[in-house]
Amino acid sequence: METPGFLEPFVGRWTKRHLLDLESLTSDEITLLLDVAQAFKESTQDCRHKLPLLTGRTSVNLFFEDSTRTRTSFSLAARRLGADVIEFSASSSSLSKGETLLDTAKTIQSMCIDTLVCRHKAPGTPQMLAENLDVSVINAGDGPHEHPTQGLLDILTIRQHRGDLSGKTVAMVGDIAHSRTARSNIWGLQKLGAQVIVCGPSTLVSRRWEEYGVEVSHDLDAILPRCDVLNLLRIQFERQYTRPFPSVREYALLYAMDQKRMQRAKPDILIMAPGPINRGVEITPEVADGEHSVILHQVNNGLAVRMAAMWLLSAGRAS
Amino acid sequence: MLKTLIQNGRVIDPSQNIDRVTNLLIKEGRIAAIDVEPQADMKVIDATGKLVVPGLIDLHVQIREPGFEEDETIESAAYAALAGGFTSIAAISETNPPVDSAAAVTYLGRQASEADHCNVFPVACVSSGRQGEEMAEIGILHNAGAIAFSDGQRPVSNPELLRRALEYTLMFDRPVLNRPEMVELSRDGVMHDGSVSTVLGLAPMPAEAEDVMAARDIRICEATGGKLHLLAISCSGTVDILRRAKDRNVSVTASICAYQFALTDAAMRGFHTNLKLNPPLRSQEHIDACIAGLKDGTIDVIASGHAPRSSEKKMCAITEAPFGMVGLETALGLVSTHLVHAGHVDWPTVIRAMSTNVAKVLGVEKGTLQPGADADVTLIDPDAKWTVDTSNFRSKSFNSPFGGVELTGRAVETIVGGVTKFRYDGT
Numbered sequence: 212m213e214t215p216g217f218l219e220p221f222v223g224r225w226t227k228r229h230l231l232d233l234e235s236l237t238s239d240e241i242t243l244l245l246d247v248a249q250a251f252k253e254s255t256q257d258c259r260h261k262l263p264l265l266t267g268r269t270s271v272n273l274f275f276e277d278s279t280r281t282r283t284s285f286s287l288a289a290r291r292l293g294a295d296v297i298e299f300s301a302s303s304s305s306l307s308k309g310e311t312l313l314d315t316a317k318t319i320q321s322m323c324i325d326t327l328v329c330r331h332k333a334p335g336t337p338q339m340l341a342e343n344l345d346v347s348v349i350n351a352g353d354g355p356h357e358h359p360t361q362g363l364l365d366i367l368t369i370r371q372h373r374g375d376l377s378g379k380t381v382a383m384v385g386d387i388a389h390s391r392t393a394r395s396n397i398w399g400l401q402k403l404g405a406q407v408i409v410c411g412p413s414t415l416v417s418r419r420w421e422e423y424g425v426e427v428s429h430d431l432d433a434i435l436p437r438c439d440v441l442n443l444l445r446i447q448f449e450r451q452y453t454r455p456f457p458s459v460r461e462y463a464l465l466y467a468m469d470q471k472r473m474q475r476a477k478p479d480i481l482i483m484a485p486g487p488i489n490r491g492v493e494i495t496p497e498v499a500d501g502e503h504s505v506i507l508h509q510v511n512n513g514l515a516v517r518m519a520a521m522w523l524l525s526a527g528r529a530s
Numbered sequence: 531m532l533k534t535l536i537q538n539g540r541v542i543d544p545s546q547n548i549d550r551v552t553n554l555l556i557k558e559g560r561i562a563a564i565d566v567e568p569q570a571d572m573k574v575i576d577a578t579g580k581l582v583v584p585g586l587i588d589l590h591v592q593i594r595e596p597g598f599e600e601d602e603t604i605e606s607a608a609y610a611a612l613a614g615g616f617t618s619i620a621a622i623s624e625t626n627p628p629v630d631s632a633a634a635v636t637y638l639g640r641q642a643s644e645a646d647h648c649n650v651f652p653v654a655c656v657s658s659g660r661q662g663e664e665m666a667e668i669g670i671l672h673n674a675g676a677i678a679f680s681d682g683q684r685p686v687s688n689p690e691l692l693r694r695a696l697e698y699t700l701m702f703d704r705p706v707l708n709r710p711e712m713v714e715l716s717r718d719g720v721m722h723d724g725s726v727s728t729v730l731g732l733a734p735m736p737a738e739a740e741d742v743m744a745a746r747d748i749r750i751c752e753a754t755g756g757k758l759h760l761l762a763i764s765c766s767g768t769v770d771i772l773r774r775a776k777d778r779n780v781s782v783t784a785s786i787c788a789y790q791f792a793l794t795d796a797a798m799r800g801f802h803t804n805l806k807l808n809p810p811l812r813s814q815e816h817i818d819a820c821i822a823g824l825k826d827g828t829i830d831v832i833a834s835g836h837a838p839r840s841s842e843k844k845m846c847a848i849t850e851a852p853f854g855m856v857g858l859e860t861a862l863g864l865v866s867t868h869l870v871h872a873g874h875v876d877w878p879t880v881i882r883a884m885s886t887n888v889a890k891v892l893g894v895e896k897g898t899l900q901p902g903a904d905a906d907v908t909l910i911d912p913d914a915k916w917t918v919d920t921s922n923f924r925s926k927s928f929n930s931p932f933g934g935v936e937l938t939g940r941a942v943e944t945i946v947g948g949v950t951k952f953r954y955d956g957t
Contacts, residue, residue, distance in 0.1 A: 234729070311842055312846050312847060313845045313846075314845075331847055332847070332849065333847030333848050333849035334730050334731045334732050334801060334848065334849075335730070335732075335800075335801025335848050336801075336847045336848070338800075338801050339801060339802075339847075339848075353731075354731055354732075354849070355731030356730055356731035356732075357731075389731075391731065394731060417728050419724070419725045420728065452717070452718075
């Protein structure tokens with residue numbers, strides 16, 4: 212299929228082979244990804260229509276960690292673009308027979324694939340695959356390191372609801388230490404001119420973020436009145452030995468976004484959560500389902516962002 | 531009678547405070563004299579422009595045989611040692627079964643003498659089965675030839691065991707080599723805890739995991755009077771604690787791995803598994819403190835920390851990869867490049883830390899060019915520029931992050947007991 216008119220202005224502007232992180236992207240590259248995602252959304256009725264731009268190409272979902280929305284979203288994005296999709300789970304793979312990660316990836320590559328979408332619990336794994344394989348690699352989350360498409364869809368959601376990011380104050384609240392979403396958001400938001408605050412218990416929010424121009428707070432009530440956007444991160448109980456806070460009850464008391472706290476917020480505050488959400492821990496149901504919440508918009512934007520990334524990395528890339 | 535004259539080299543022997551250009555005579559496998567003029571019956575080795583030093587000794591070499599011969603055999607480790615300029619290595623058990631029996635010590639010795647490369651000094655386990663619970667049969671191991679006791683990369687976590695071991699080894703006048711690390715603070719860790727780990731999301735190994743344990747170990751050492759050697763220190767806090775202990779004449783010594791001076795934790799941005807090291811690459815402030823510690827004698831020894839791992843073990847996610855890099859063949863080049871040519875320390879300081887002091891810590895009669903000593907001599911070209919080519923390693927493993935890196939300075943001839951065992955031919 213020929214490139215449709217709405218994509219013409221974007222052809223050849225993307226140069227990178229992989230999408231591994233937002234830290235190494237320029238603000239122009241991030242803006243391009245967001246603009247293409249927005250264009251897909253507007254021209255395909257929220258990504259309902261198929262656009263067979265990647266017919267004959269194959270994308271592999273190589274997921275070593277559980278995932279519902281990200282995996283589904285990547286599959287759907289590839290299918291909407293007419294690509295074939297192969298699902299590959301660690302449990303059903305040769306990895307359980309002792310094959311190395313790299314050999315598994317090379318085997319998959321030899322099936323003539325074009326794009327590898329990888330999720331792994333270890334930071335850097337997508338980068339390692341990118342260095343050793345001859346395909347485009349998209350990082351779908353590498354441990355606590357980065358989750359670039361999640362960062363992009365969060366930023367796209369903010370842009371849709373509040374316009375230009377410049378000068379906006381966005382707080383990421385919760386388990387920053389173990390959050391790849393937080394890291395991708397931090398870099399993306401900063402590059403687009405937003406002020407980022409990370410907020411949560413001192414055991415999960417390192418003061419070292421100040422070295423990167425991020426404001427660090429342990430007091431949600433203190434920063435709340437200044438925030439244009441709150442992004443509420445899930446507590447990742449599965450990643451720790453000694454609990455970083457005494458109890459869930461205490462965490463909720465200090466950091467859960469509830470109706471009472473909403474009173475202290477700006478009247479047009481945007482409430483986001485990358486999900487899966489723990490209702491009653493970081494967010495109460497009234498807030499999650501309330502008028503300020505754009506959680507489901509985020510999910511829909513995920514599809515647009517992933518279509519944009521897949522198209523830019525292959526058909527839309529500068530040759 | 532075979533006589534060899536090493537002519538016109540810069541002879542550096544910290545044990546005698548010698549540092550001058552002269553000739554060194556070897557006779558019947560022993561150092562005979564210096565300042566000797568050449569005579570007709572001498573074989574002459576021209577050492578013009580080279581350093582002539584007491585054979586280097588590495589007190590931190592992980593041994594993988596038996597159990598992990600795919601990584602390294604005793605033979606290949608000893609061969610790699612020669613290529614790195616080492617005439618002796620202390621072989622620390624990272625084996626299965628561990629070296630906690632007389633039979634295992636004897637086996638190690640036999641494999642080493644069959645290989646006939648460099649001297650291999652067996653280091654036996656402190657604890658039975660290397661389990662960190664009960665003392666190994668230290669007296670029996672000593673009688674079998676063990677020169678020191680260590681659980682290697684596994685720190686002695688139980689303070690009572692360390693106390694007992696330091697008291698018990700006093701009877702044999704042998705050191706305990708212990709790696710100071712409080713594992714509860716560093717478990718699952720991949721890299722130095724700092725601003726780089728914060729960004730990369732890699733689990734941290736905080737400096738205090740080391741210095742807290744070093745403080746504990748030193749206090750137990752002080753209380754018992756035993757000989758404690760802290761293996762592979764890397765942090766400013768440890769250097770500080772150590773310096774104060776030495777001011778009180780505590781019988782503690784310490785070593786640092788050569789790679790520690792070459793790279794900072796920022797190198798972890800590539801996520802390469804060959805850079806997953808324990809101790810991890812630290813930040814510049816720690817490196818600076820360690821250099822200061824080396825200069826003022828707080829840190830006694832530079833070791834290689836040689837940790838061979840076959841390539842398939844490193845072809846995985848960084849969280850799953852084992853720690854370590856091969857070090858024997860690059861240690862001297864790294865030290866020469868990053869400490870001497872970088873202007874931090876002079877060659878006599880390096881030779882003290884890589885030979886004279888090592889012999890003292892291990893209690894072996896090496897590390898000197900005094901007449902009568904074993905003729906273990908290393909010739910170093912301090913200005914040789916060479917590029918690390920892992921495919922030329924004598925080690926069985928290639929897990930070095932320095933492949934393709936140009937270094938300045940290397941061993942060009944390694945003489946053990948008067949016999950040239952290695953000569954650098956450009957590869």
